[in-house]
Amino acid sequence: MAQSQQPTTRKAAIVGGNRIPFARSNTAYAQASNQDMLTATLDGLVARFGLQGESVGEVVAGAVLKHARDFNLTREAVLGSKLSATTPAYDVQQACGTGLEAAILVANKIALGQIESGIAGGVDTTSDAPLAVSDDLRRVLISLNNARTWQDRLKVLGRIRPGMIAPEIPRNAEPRTGLAMGDHAAITAEEWEIGREEQDELAARSHQLMAAAYDRGFFDDLVTPFLGLARDNNLRPDSSVEKLAKLRPVFGTGEGATMTAGNSTPLTDGASAVLLASDEWADAKGLPVLAHLVDAQTAAVDYVHGGEGLLMAPVYAVPVLLVRNGLALQDFDFYEIHEAFASTVLATTKAWEDPGYCKEKLGLDAPLGSIDRAKLNVNGSSLAAGHPFAATGGRIVAQLAKTLHEAGPGKRGLISICAAGGQGVVAILES
Amino acid sequence: MAPTELERPPSMAALFARAALTARGRGGDLPDTHLARTGVTVDGGNLAGYARICGFPLTDSLPPTYPHLLTFPLQMALMGDRSFPLALPGLVHVRNRIDVVRPIGATESLDLEVWAERFATHRSGATVDLCASVSAGGAEVWRARSTYLARGATAPEGAPESDVTVAVGDLGRAAAVWRVPDDAGWRYATVSGDVNPIHLSGLTAKAFGFKRAIAHGMWVKARVLAALVNRLPEAFTVDVGFRKPLFLPSTVTLATAQAGGGWDVAVRNARSGTEHVVGTVRARGRGSPS
Numbered sequence: 004m005a006q007s008q009q010p011t012t013r014k015a016a017i018v019g020g021n022r023i024p025f026a027r028s029n030t031a032y033a034q035a036s037n038q039d040m041l042t043a044t045l046d047g048l049v050a051r052f053g054l055q056g057e058s059v060g061e062v063v064a065g066a067v068l069k070h071a072r073d074f075n076l077t078r079e080a081v082l083g084s085k086l087s088a089t090t091p092a093y094d095v096q097q098a099c100g101t102g103l104e105a106a107i108l109v110a111n112k113i114a115l116g117q118i119e120s121g122i123a124g125g126v127d128t129t130s131d132a133p134l135a136v137s138d139d140l141r142r143v144l145i146s147l148n149n150a151r152t153w154q155d156r157l158k159v160l161g162r163i164r165p166g167m168i169a170p171e172i173p174r175n176a177e178p179r180t181g182l183a184m185g186d187h188a189a190i191t192a193e194e195w196e197i198g199r200e201e202q203d204e205l206a207a208r209s210h211q212l213m214a215a216a217y218d219r220g221f222f223d224d225l226v227t228p229f230l231g232l233a234r235d236n237n238l239r240p241d242s243s244v245e246k247l248a249k250l251r252p253v254f255g256t257g258e259g260a261t262m263t264a265g266n267s268t269p270l271t272d273g274a275s276a277v278l279l280a281s282d283e284w285a286d287a288k289g290l291p292v293l294a295h296l297v298d299a300q301t302a303a304v305d306y307v308h309g310g311e312g313l314l315m316a317p318v319y320a321v322p323v324l325l326v327r328n329g330l331a332l333q334d335f336d337f338y339e340i341h342e343a344f345a346s347t348v349l350a351t352t353k354a355w356e357d358p359g360y361c362k363e364k365l366g367l368d369a370p371l372g373s374i375d376r377a378k379l380n381v382n383g384s385s386l387a388a389g390h391p392f393a394a395t396g397g398r399i400v401a402q403l404a405k406t407l408h409e410a411g412p413g414k415r416g417l418i419s420i421c422a423a424g425g426q427g428v429v430a431i432l433e434s
Numbered sequence: 435m436a437p438t439e440l441e442r443p444p445s446m447a448a449l450f451a452r453a454a455l456t457a458r459g460r461g462g463d464l465p466d467t468h469l470a471r472t473g474v475t476v477d478g479g480n481l482a483g484y485a486r487i488c489g490f491p492l493t494d495s496l497p498p499t500y501p502h503l504l505t506f507p508l509q510m511a512l513m514g515d516r517s518f519p520l521a522l523p524g525l526v527h528v529r530n531r532i533d534v535v536r537p538i539g540a541t542e543s544l545d546l547e548v549w550a551e552r553f554a555t556h557r558s559g560a561t562v563d564l565c566a567s568v569s570a571g572g573a574e575v576w577r578a579r580s581t582y583l584a585r586g587a588t589a590p591e592g593a594p595e596s597d598v599t600v601a602v603g604d605l606g607r608a609a610a611v612w613r614v615p616d617d618a619g620w621r622y623a624t625v626s627g628d629v630n631p632i633h634l635s636g637l638t639a640k641a642f643g644f645k646r647a648i649a650h651g652m653w654v655k656a657r658v659l660a661a662l663v664n665r666l667p668e669a670f671t672v673d674v675g676f677r678k679p680l681f682l683p684s685t686v687t688l689a690t691a692q693a694g695g696g697w698d699v700a701v702r703n704a705r706s707g708t709e710h711v712v713g714t715v716r717a718r719g720r721g722s723p724s
Contacts, residue, residue: 039493084664229493
């Protein structure tokens with residue numbers, strides 16, 4: 004009897020990444036579609052790692068705001084790229100967790116030996132956003148399409164009312180609560196008593212660190228210029244607590260309102276991609292291994308009726324991941340906590356420090372404790388770069404992998420990303 | 435002869451009108467006029483619109499057919515001038531060859547020059563080549579040759595035979611089917627500025643003797659290249675013959691085959707098989723004739 008090739012798992016290597024600079028909504032990429040941006044990003048990655056005309060095991064990417072015509076967005080981007088047309092691809096969507104989830108999916112297939120290499124990515128545009136006809140008009144149009152006779156068609160057309168004509172514009176709001184994500188975050192900020200000044204400090208630090216990283220060339224092999232943009236145009240190197248303090252709150256109400264346009268991420272356009280592979284594949288190609296994706300975890304919370312904050316799911320995912328890997332929260336050299344809002348990062352770390360919360364909500368005997376702030380988002384994060392929803396995961400994975408590689412072998416990093424729908428995606432990378 | 439430099443692109447609608455009014459009584463040999471513009475930059479909005487209408491992805495490089503939009507108004511000015519021997523209305527674009535010397539960045543400053551040459555004898559009239567050269571930083575990056583046929587016209591004594599045939603190999607099955615809507619000419623006119631009435635609507639096309647509006651040949655050529663854009667060499671020559679007019683609306687097929695390190699292509703009517711465009715794409719090696 005032939006021996007079955009029982010899969011043995013291995014850790015997927017992160018070879019490198021590429022992204023286009025992120026652009027604030029309706030600026031440099033106002034005319035670019037998701038497919039334009041994802042294709043350009045893939046081609047940049049292909050050029051960087053010499054993959055012209057080659058096939059990789061799988062390309063996995065997605066967009067949060069997606070036109071109906073883009074049902075096969077990633078495969079279409081592959082067909083328009085310099086990759087071989089024989090590269091399979093599929094789309095995923097997990098709100099702001101899309102990019103990291105895509106990397107986990109690719110890494111898992113590599114870990115199981117199902118593929119030797121893969122590209123994970125994400126793209127989003129809030130400029131070239133999909134508009135839909137109103138639901139009432141949509142029903143009328145479907146009936147019209149089904150009507151057989153002219154009389155029937157006229158009858159159906161008679162149902163159209165002027166109010167139906169206005170298109171539906173996608174909103175950054177939760178369907179079940181009707182609240183914008185910022186409104187949800189403001190509730191959490193108030194519950195955790197997150198102050199205005201600490202939020203502004205975190206925001207200013209993010210801008211300063213990312214600007215410094217650009218200046219020392221850190222992003223030279225992570226970013227490819229696109230449509231005349233060489234750096235993220237949300238980045239303000241001269242950002243300071245004093246300047247940020249002048250902004251008026253945009254989320255929350257009354258005295259307790261602390262969240263401004265400065266300490267919240269703006270709507271952004273952009274795309275990112277990460278090349279993952281087995282060590283053997285990278286070695287055979289003479290490509291570097293920056294880090295390995297060690298493990299990952301998702302979690303979700305009941306933010307509708309369960310009394311938990313919309314963006315708190317990563318707080319739950321991390322302890323599960325730590326237990327499985329026999330690690331403490333302090334066993335990391337770098338932390339990448341996605342800055343959806345400055346208050347989200349602060350509420351997350353505060354929750355891990357809170358004995359009552361850790362016991363009651365997370366079911367832990369002792370709190371996870373605090374993290375060394377000097378190790379947090381050391382090359383800047385979403386408050387500086389901006390946050391094109393599905394593209395953020397790829398940005399963070401590539402950025403952290405390079406940070407770990409620079410720090411030397413055996414360094415460990417934690418990624419934590421909150422997502423709409425009360426979900427969280429977290430992962431461990433190790434150099 | 436030193437080129438005549440224009441400060442801005444001439445208005446195409448005015449050129450069409452003037453050329454139509456001065457169509458009678460033309461003749462003689464080709465003028466040796468060269469028209470030029472220097473320091474031309476591409477408008478990002480127009481580029482995005484052109485890319486969308488032709489099917490190109492939006493990138494930092496110009497689509498290989500885009501420089502034609504920059505040089506075409508100069509060629510129109512040259513053809514519309516009284517010194518040009520053929521009447522502009524009725525000229526049919528029968529062949530177009532583009533040499534992409536290297537990809538052109540979308541923000542590069544470009545120098546343009548156009549002229550006419552090769553007045554030649556054709557079995558149903560005479561042809562003339564409108565040439566264009568685009569340079570950046572003093573080096574040529576793109577050049578094109580558009581051959582126009584004037585039916586019933588006569589080339590000067592001793593003119594050479596015109597060469598409008600582009601030969602392709604066996605193309606086999608279609609790679610794609612395109613439904614070309616009846617406003618395709620209008621849409622391309624809005625981004626290209628080529629407002630020749632034969633493309634704009636059925637009514638205006640009838641006034642010039644066509645049963646329906648016809649698609650711009652350069653739009654069809656652009657769509658073909660857009661379909662191959664990620665499979666094109668860095669430097670290449672694309673040479674197409676415009677055969678029978680593509681009446682709007684139509685359903686057409688694109689057939690492609692790898693040939694000679696590049697591509698052979700054809701766009702045909704989906705039902706009748708009538709050939710609208712046939713062409714070749716070939717990589718330019720070092721030292722290719724320019």
